Amino acid sequence: MTTQLHASTIDPRDPDVRSDAERLASRLDGGSPVEAALRSMLNDVAGGSRVVILRVEDEVTPSQAAELLGVTRQYVDRLCEDEVLPFRRLPESRHRRIRVQDVVDVATERERRRTGGDAIRAALGA
Template sequence: MEGVLFAPTPSAEALKAFREKLSPGKVLRLEEASLVLTQELTRLFRELLEALLRGEAVRVVPLEAELTTGQAAELLGVSRPYLVRLLEEGKIPHHKVGTHRRVRAQDLLAYLEASRKRGRELLDELLGEAQELGLGY
């Protein structure tokens, strides 16, 4: 996995116009090369364009990629020592290559999704308690 790449973002109008034209079965052409859009590719391109429209940074990582602890920590937005603690606690699967830990991108994303789900559940619990107590939420 390479470092972060930055590219100028096209105008919002251009991104929206391109996003609206995307649909399965359509063909993307770049000079003599062409690609028929599948349902999955269409969804991927739309999600990418929507993130760019929100001004978010985007990184594409293959699910089977093996990440270093530094790369994994960067993707999670946490410090490397905190990530290592998660690995040692068994919260994220990993394996060692020599003395170095490696994390599959797929396992990292599964942890991230589970963490977000748990966060939403906790927020729902807090909101429920606030409503029961009449705190106006």
């Protein structure tokens, strides 16, 4: 299977882009997971949100990983050093690349821990 990199930018501030996204979202009426994901993405664009689509096998820089996680780049560096976030170094370089799937896994674990902590606090406060 060949992976083809396609990168394009659409401006959700553009009224035509928002209108197109809303029109396309309304045409997706099935209940499949793919249609639900596309409909959600299109509704976000129609509402003016920026959306990023990445393949799980794609790689990002530590700065991009930090942006995806909503943390600082220094925190991502610490996650890499502590072997929480796997990475690879570019040949003959100190620069790191991190698989998107690994970033998603860390984000999922962080969310799981946060919601668990919230549940414990709620139970103790009740």
